Amino acid sequence: MEFLLWILAVILVIGGIVSLVRGQLLWGIVLIVVGLLVGPGGVSIFT
Incomplete structure (x- = not known):
């Protein structure tokens, strides 16, 4: 999922x-902002 x-x-x-x-x-x-939220921040948000 993280990948x-x-x-x-x-x-x-x-x-x-x-x-x-x-x-x-x-x-x-x-x-760009949505991409950054999904990437580094999103991994911790969704897991």
Whole structure:
């Protein structure tokens, strides 16, 4: 389960960075924050 959360977090953060590069500032920030919550913080939240 932790491994899947980390993969999801990486995908969200990469998507957020791509959004920032494409000029979608708000959406990029949201994706990065959600990715960080799911990844390092989410592992401890969900387990």
